[in-house]
Amino acid sequence: MAHKWRGGARALSVEGMIELRDLTKRYGEKTAVDGLSFTVRPGIVTGFLGPNGAGKSTTMRMVLGLDTPTHGSVRIDGEPYNHMREPLHSIGALLEAKGVHPGRTAYNHLLCMAQSNGIPERRVGEVLEMVGLQDVARKRPKGFSLGMGQRLGIAGALLGDPRILMFDEPVNGLDPEGIHWIRTLMQHLAREGRTVFVSSHLMSEMAQTAQHLVVIGQGRLLADTTMSQFIAENSRTRVRIRTPEPERMQDVLVAEGLRPVAGHEGSLEVEGGDAARIGELAASHGLVLHELSPQRASLEEAFMRLTAQSVEYHAFAPSDGPDSGGPAGPGGPGEPGGQAPQPGGPAAPPGRPSQPAWGQSWKKGRER
Numbered sequence: 107m108a109h110k111w112r113g114g115a116r117a118l119s120v121e122g123m124i125e126l127r128d129l130t131k132r133y134g135e136k137t138a139v140d141g142l143s144f145t146v147r148p149g150i151v152t153g154f155l156g157p158n159g160a161g162k163s164t165t166m167r168m169v170l171g172l173d174t175p176t177h178g179s180v181r182i183d184g185e186p187y188n189h190m191r192e193p194l195h196s197i198g199a200l201l202e203a204k205g206v207h208p209g210r211t212a213y214n215h216l217l218c219m220a221q222s223n224g225i226p227e228r229r230v231g232e233v234l235e236m237v238g239l240q241d242v243a244r245k246r247p248k249g250f251s252l253g254m255g256q257r258l259g260i261a262g263a264l265l266g267d268p269r270i271l272m273f274d275e276p277v278n279g280l281d282p283e284g285i286h287w288i289r290t291l292m293q294h295l296a297r298e299g300r301t302v303f304v305s306s307h308l309m310s311e312m313a314q315t316a317q318h319l320v321v322i323g324q325g326r327l328l329a330d331t332t333m334s335q336f337i338a339e340n341s342r343t344r345v346r347i348r349t350p351e352p353e354r355m356q357d358v359l360v361a362e363g364l365r366p367v368a369g370h371e372g373s374l375e376v377e378g379g380d381a382a383r384i385g386e387l388a389a390s391h392g393l394v395l396h397e398l399s400p401q402r403a404s405l406e407e408a409f410m411r412l413t414a415q416s417v418e419y420h421a422f423a424p425s426d427g428p429d430s431g432g433p434a435g436p437g438g439p440g441e442p443g444g445q446a447p448q449p450g451g452p453a454a455p456p457g458r459p460s461q462p463a464w465g466q467s468w469k470k471g472r473e474r
Contacts, residue, residue: 122196122269122301123147124169128178131325140325141178146303148269151296153316153333154305157413160327162305163201166274170199177181182270194223195264197246200273203259206247212258213243216265225266231259238287252279260288270301277311289315307408323413333405339402340412345379348372348397349388358391359384373397 117294124146129140139161146152153458164420169180171187180186182197190196216230235242237257242250247258252468256279263271271292277285296302306312312319319336321329328335346369349355355374359366364384369375376384382398388395 108453112388122182124197124270124272124301124303125181126169126178126182127180129165129175129180130177131161131168131173132176139168140324142325142327143178144320144327144330146270146301146320147318148299148301150317151302151304151315152320153318154303154322155309155312155409156322156328159324160221160305160321160322160413163274165322166199166201166272166305169272170197170201172201179365182244188259192223192266194219194225196266196268197272198234198263198266198268199271199272200256200259200262200263200276202274203252203255203278206255206258206386208246208248210246211244212239212247212250212261215247215258216261219262219265223266229265229267233264234262253281253284254435257284259289267309268300271295271303273302273304275306277306277308282346285311309404309409313405321409327341328412329376336412337403337408340408341389343403344375344377344401345381345384346382346397346399346401346426347374347376347388347395349393349395351376353391354386355393358387358393375401378427404413411422 126142126144129135129139142161142165143375154162154166163349164173168175169182169187182190184342187193187197210218212234213230216233217227219225220227220230230239230286231243234243239254239257239261242254247255250258251384256276258271260276262471263273273292274306277286280288289311292302292304296317301356304312313333316333318332319329320327321336331339347355347366348371350373352372356366359374359376362375364379365378366374380396384397385398388398
C-alpha cells in the first residue's frame with residue numbers, strides 16, 4: 107500500500123481502531139488473559155490499567171503479534187498485525203525501551219526500522235529531534251540512561267507517523283519535564299484523531315492524561331468507561347463542612363437523617379450528602395459556614411476499590427504499633443470481624459499467617 111508523505115507527515119485517511127474479541131491466553135494451567143473484549147477508539151487517550159500480573163503486557167504483546175492467542179482475536183484496522191506488510195505506518199508501539207541492538211547508534215537503530223517499512227530516511231532525523239535526542243543520534247544506546255532509552259523507544263513508535271500509538275509505561279525513567287512532554291504529546295496525537303492506548307501504574311499521571319479507561323484484573327475486564335464515570339462508580343463522594351459551631355451543625359444534620367463524622371482539623375464530613383442541601387440547612391438554622399466543599403475521590407482511590415479482589419501480590423507495610431494512627435483496612439480495627447493489633451506488630455489479614463513486627467526477624471538474628 108502506498109503512503110503519501112507531506113512535510114514528514116502522512117495524511118490520516120482511515121480512522122484506526124484496536125479491536126479485541128474474546129482474547130484469551132493460557133500458559134499451561136495459568137490463564138494470563140481471560141476472554142477480553144473491548145475496542146480502543148481514535149480521538150481520545152485510552153488508559154489501560156490493572157494490578158501487577160493482571161495481563162496488561164501480555165495483552166499488548168498479542169496486539170503486536172508477539173504472543174499468539176490461545177483463543178479469540180485482535181484486529182488493527184480490521185486485520186491482524188502479522189498480516190500487515192508495513193505495520194509501522196498503521197501502529198507504533200513502545201513495549202520495551204531497552205530492546206535495541208547494542209552495537210548500533212540511535213540513528214542507525216531507527217534507520218533499520220525505517221528501511222524495513224518503506225519510511226524515508228529524513229523521518230529518522232525528524233523523530234530524533236521530536237524526542238530531544240538529536241545531539242546523541244550517533245551514540246550507542248547502551249550508554250543511555252533509562253529516560254533516554256524511553257525517548258528512543260518513543261521515537262521508534264512515532265517513526266511511521268502511524269494512526270495508532272500504543273505505549274507501555276511511557277513515563278518510566280523520565281524527569282518531570284519529560285513526563286510533561288510525553289503527556290502533552292499523547293494528548294496532541296489524540297486531538298489529531300489518532301488512537302492512543304497507554305498503560306501505566308502512575309495513577310496521578312493517568313488521571314491527567316486519559317479520557318477513557320480500560321481496567322482489567324486477573325486477565326478479565328473490570329471496566330471500560332470514561333474517566334469521570336469510572337471515578338463516580340467506584341468511589342464514595344462526601345461533603346466537608348467547617349463551622350464555628352460543629353455541635354449544632356451535627357445535630358441539624360442528624361435530624362435530617364445524615365450521618366456526619368469527624369474530619370480533619372475539626373471539620374465534619376457527610377458521605378453521600380448534597381452540598382447545596384447542606385448549605386440550605388445551615389442557612390435556615392442561622393449557622394455560619396467556613397467551608398462547604400464536595401470531596402471527590404482520586405483515580406487511585408477508585409482503582410484500589412475496584413481492583414481490591416484482583417491483586418495477585420500483597421505486601422505488608424511497616425507499622426509503629428497500635429497507636430500509629432494508620433487507617434484500618436478491610437477486616438481491620440473498626441471493621442466487622444476485624445482484629446485488634448497485637449503487641450509487637452500489626453495483626454495479620456484474615457487467612458494469612460501472622461507477620462513479625464517490622465525488622466523483628468533480623469534483630470533476633472543479630473541477638474543470637
